[in-house]
Amino acid sequence: xxYFNKLVTMPVFMPQDKPFVEKVGWRxxxxxxxxxxxxxxFKITNWSGTSNKxxxxxxxxxxxxxxxxxxxxxxTTVPEANTASDLFQSGKLDDATISGxxxxxxxxxxxxxxxxxxxxxxxxxxxxxxxxxxxxxxxxAISLVINRQQLTDKxxxxxxxxxxxxxxxxxxxxxxxxxDFSQETSTSxxxxxxxxxxxxxxxxxxxxxxxxxxxxxxxxxxxxxxxxAQFLQGQIQQNLADTEINISNLPEKGLSSRxxxxxxxxxxxxxxxxxxxxxxxxxxxxxxxxMNPGHFSDSTYDQFIKTAQATNRxxxxxxxxxxxxxxxxxxxxxxxxxxxxxxxxxNPKLKGVAYHVAGFADYTRSYLD
Numbered sequence: 628x629x630y631f632n633k634l635v636t637m638p639v640f641m642p643q644d645k646p647f648v649e650k651v652g653w654r655x656x657x658x659x660x661x662x663x664x665x666x667x668x669f670k671i672t673n674w675s676g677t678s679n680k681x682x683x684x685x686x687x688x689x690x691x692x693x694x695x696x697x698x699x700x701x702x703t704t705v706p707e708a709n710t711a712s713d714l715f716q717s718g719k720l721d722d723a724t725i726s727g728x729x730x731x732x733x734x735x736x737x738x739x740x741x742x743x744x745x746x747x748x749x750x751x752x753x754x755x756x757x758x759x760x761x762x763x764x765x766x767x768a769i770s771l772v773i774n775r776q777q778l779t780d781k782x783x784x785x786x787x788x789x790x791x792x793x794x795x796x797x798x799x800x801x802x803x804x805x806x807d808f809s810q811e812t813s814t815s816x817x818x819x820x821x822x823x824x825x826x827x828x829x830x831x832x833x834x835x836x837x838x839x840x841x842x843x844x845x846x847x848x849x850x851x852x853x854x855x856a857q858f859l860q861g862q863i864q865q866n867l868a869d870t871e872i873n874i875s876n877l878p879e880k881g882l883s884s885r886x887x888x889x890x891x892x893x894x895x896x897x898x899x900x901x902x903x904x905x906x907x908x909x910x911x912x913x914x915x916x917x918m919n920p921g922h923f924s925d926s927t928y929d930q931f932i933k934t935a936q937a938t939n940r941x942x943x944x945x946x947x948x949x950x951x952x953x954x955x956x957x958x959x960x961x962x963x964x965x966x967x968x969x970x971x972x973x974n975p976k977l978k979g980v981a982y983h984v985a986g987f988a989d990y991t992r993s994y995l996d
Contacts (some may be wrong), residue, residue, distance in 0.1 A: 629935075629944040630904040636986060639903050640864040642666065668695050668991040675725045678982040696979070696994035721995070722988070725850045730785040730970040741786045742969040745798040745900035745985040747908070750788065750893050750962035751886070751921040759840055760892055764830035766959035769893075771823035773859065775816045777894060779965050782849070782858045789816040790963035793898075793912075793955060797984045803945045808905050811884075812952040820866045827867050843872045845885055848876045855964070856895060886920040891925030892932060894920065897967065901977040903985040904933060905948045912960055923960035 634640070635740035642657075644664045645801075653660045659676035668689045674681035674869040683700040685692065701721065708729035715723040715738075726946055733739050751767075760769070762945050775789035791813035801808045813892040831840070844859060846852040853876050877885065887936060901906045911918035913929050935944050955961070973980075977994045981989040 629939060629941060630785045630902070630906055633902045633904045659980060668692070669700065694992050696992065697990070705817050715972040715974075721977050722974075722980070723972040725970050725972060727785075727849070729785070732892040733970065733972065734784065734786065735901055735971065738972050738975060740971045740973045740982075742796045742971060742982045742988075743795075743797045743984055744969050745795045745903060745907075746789055746897060746967040746969070747793060747795045748787075748855075748895070748897045748967055749793065750964060751891075751896050751919075752923070752959070752962060753889060753892050753921050754896075754924070754960075755889055755922050758889075758892065759836060759842060761836070762834045763828040763958055764826040764833065765840075766962070768823040768827040768830065768867060768957055769863060770827070770962045771819045773862050773962070773964070774818040775965060776818075778858055782854055783965065786968040787965045788968075790862070790965050791816045793961060793963050794908045794952060795900070796982075798900060798908075799904050801945050801949070803942050808945075808948070808952075811938065812949055812956075813955055825868060839869045839871050840867075841873065843847060843873050843875065843879060843890075844893045844895070845882060845891045847882055851976055852876060852895055859893075889920070889922070893962075899967075900985045903983075905952070906932075907985075909948060909955070910936070912955065921961065923955075923958070925954065925958055925960065928954045928958070928960070938958045 628634070631961075641784050644666075650657045655662050657663050660671045660674040660681065663671055663674075665671065665686055666688070668686055668691075669683035670686045672684055678702045680701065684704065685695050685697070685699070685931045689695065703714070705714065705723070708725040708727055709718065711723040712729050712733065714720045750765050752760050752973075779787045779789055782939055783851050787826050792809045794809045794812065796807055796809040799808045800806065801811060804811060831837070842863075844880075846854055846856050856874045856876065856934065860874055863872050864870050875885075882894075886894055898908055898911065910916075910932055913919065913932050914924040914926075928951055931947045931954060935947035938944050938947070974995070976992060977995050979993040983989065983990070
């Protein structure tokens with residue numbers, strides 16, 4: 628498995644102390660500080676299992692304990708980004724993750740750190756038989772009328788950038804070419820209304836669609852999702868004749884149910900990679916995959932992914948992934964919109980934090996200068 632060394636960086640693969648887990652019972656293990664054991668640089672204390680604040684203290688058994696500079700770390704779960712910002716401004720947090728409107732308003736703050744993440748925001752497209760967007764030309768037309776630069780600059784204004792590939796930048800370097808995989812498989816994000824209208828007309832004729840094409844656009848009920856939905860609605864309705872976009876912003880459970888049932892035409896969603904390899908993105912869009920509610924199904928694409936998963940040859944692996952990404956874009960299996968950057972307000976005295984594109988920030992060797 629070519630990507631095995633990346634796969635095992637996921638927390639689910641971290642080793643557990645078997646005797647300890649058996650002693651406290653697997654249902655109890657990890658539910659509070661007393662029933663948790665660590666082999667990392669820190670161990671957890673003062674956590675009841677439900678409290679929003681807990682403390683990490685240095686682990687005296689850590690193999691490289693001399694490298695640990697901090698006396699401890701206090702974590703606070705803060706549901707609202709605005710509250711996190713206030714706590715940072717008052718000196719009660721040294722590293723605060725913010726998002727949405729709060730992040731947008733902090734873009735000129737000297738303490739803002741934009742952390743690149745393997746995180747792509749995109750449109751899932753319902754391609755089931757009989758659906759309006761089962762036609763590839765119509766899907767392509769929708770992608771072409773979206774002005775992604777305007778979306779990221781004017782609507783989001785939070786450091787996000789236009790998506791030109793499903794795989795986000797900095798996820799992985801293709802070792803066979805020495806290039807960033809996202810960049811070497813990118814296509815133009817430039818809006819092309821003229822081509823889009825021609826494809827829209829052709830697609831409608833091919834699929835026998837007449838009259839107004841009514842499309843449903845669903846997403847979660849967060850403010851940023853609503854703003855993006857309204858922008859997309861305007862772009863599509865203004866640039867493609869005889870279209871009507873109906874927006875539904877739903878709680879998580881309702882959104883999931885609608886997608887599972889196929890009761891949508893377009894769905895706003897994102898993919899935040901679990902480990903830093905393109906296969907973690909591309910593998911979810913194979914035929915029948917549960918993370919593929921739009922039912923994108925292409926035998927050529929499936930074969931590229933199958934070859935990548937089966938080979939132990941580096942050249943074959945990366946060649947197959949490049950071909951898969953190209954095929955996905957050619958068929959407009961999904962519509963990438965923008966790449967998300969994680970926004971942090973960071974105390975300038977905090978040094979040595981390792982921020983990862985995939986995975987969590989690592990404070991093992993951090994210190995306050």
